[in-house]
Amino acid sequence: MFDYSTLKKIFFKFQPETAHNIAEFGLKSTNLFPGILSFVANKFVINDKALHQNLMGANFYNPVGLAGGFDKNATMLRPLASLGFGYMEFGTITPKAQSGNEKPRLFRLVEDESIQNAMGFNNDGCEAVKKNVEKIYPFAVPLIANIGKNKITPNENAIDDYEFLTREFSDFCNMFLINVSSPNTPNLRDLQDESFINEIFSSLQKITTKPIIFKIAADLEHDKAISLCKTAANAGAAAIVINNTSIDYSLLPNIKEQKGGISGKLITQKSRELFKAVADELYGETVLISCGGIDSAKEAYNRIKMGANLVQIYTSFIFKGPSIVKDINEGLLKLLKDDGFTHISQAVGVDVKKG
Incomplete structure (x- = not known):
């Protein structure tokens, strides 16, 4: 099997964003x-039937998806699918192109x-992202359009951005994900509010x-997260992603600069605990x-037994x-067999707290 360690050493000599751009160029090139x-x-x-699930009107050949943010412009979906992802998000897309925050803005820990x-x-x-997706949709695996608002759009007009993107991509994705949980757009997380959730689901379902999937932040108090997720579910959320990146900088005492969201192993426990709290109720x-710090079949299986039909990695x-x-998928097949299960659906939720 392919040895990634040598390539990683080369990539990690570059600044993270430069390395990502090189990787994107390489992956895009394979489309030819x-x-x-x-x-x-x-x-x-x-491709093993033990991992197949039909959810939200789509066929998922395995439960491991790619979270939003890696393929922002939908340029790498074909090569990424060839690596075995069961589904993928593209975006976050905004109505107008935007350059994002000042560099440096991506740091390896x-x-x-x-x-x-x-x-x-x-x-x-x-417009640009839509052209990329139009070339390949319908696609081999489910595609989720991760939609957000432009930085210059005030919160009181945010719903206009989400409505516009829903209209534009409705024929070019299997489902949508509403992103109001990123920490990197000022005041965006303020939209994690019950009135806004009800309003946006009501509006988008007319379009x-x-x-439509709802994604929550990692740093919500458990009671607040449960309440918001119940509101989203009652409003018609087909799925809920738990969770986005964390701004709990106490996880990294020696952090150089307190900005942006933390992902990876540092948030494994936080994400696991938040997922369990929500899953036990919903x-x-x-x-x-489930998303956040998943890097092995064992961790993915833990989340599945806690109630996750699907997991995401980044x-x-x-x-x-x-x-x-x-x-992860080979490991899941072994873990299912070890527990006497013949299909992933038998494992989903077996550890959910009853009552």
Whole structure:
């Protein structure tokens, strides 16, 4: 199997954002060579019926997805799919192109296998991203359009941005994810409010029949998170993602600069505990997706048994390389077998606190 360690040493000599741009160029280039993608897919894709699920009107061949923020402009979806992801987000997209926050804005926390990211929804804007997705949709795996508001859009007009993007992408994704939980757009997290949740679901459901997913921040008090998630579920959320990045800088006492969100191993425990709190209250009411510090089959399986139908990775993909999806899926198959399960659905929620 492909040895990522040497390539990682090379990539990690570059500034993180430069390394990402190099990786994006390399992955985009493989779009020109379908034979290469087929070869890669034969090596990395796990297609076992024990992991298949039909959720939100889409077929998921495995539960491991790529979280938003890696492929902001939907330029790498084909090569990323060849690495075995069961589903992928693209974006976060905003109506107008924006450059994001000032650089440097992406930092590796190597010893902690974590990332500090203050990107700020940098993307090429709706028109450019839509052209990229139009070329490939419908796609081999479910695609989630991660939508957000422009930095210059005041919160009182935020819903206009979400409505616009929903109209533009309704025919070019399997589902939408409402991003109001990123810490990198000023005051965005203020929209994690019950009145706004009710308003946006009511509005977007008049525009599209596609499932709409809600994603919460990592730093909410458990009672607040449960309340917001219940509101979203009652408003029609097809799924809830728990959670986005964290701004709990106490996780990293020697942090150089307190800006941006932390992802990766540093938030594993926080994310696990928040997911458990929400799942114990909402399991069975909507699809639950766990994200945050998942870097192994064991951790993914823990979240599945806590109530997650699906999981998402991002930072562990950067630190562990392209084989991580295959490794997690192969590990899940073994863990299911060890527990006497023949299908992933039998494991979902077995550890949910009853009553």
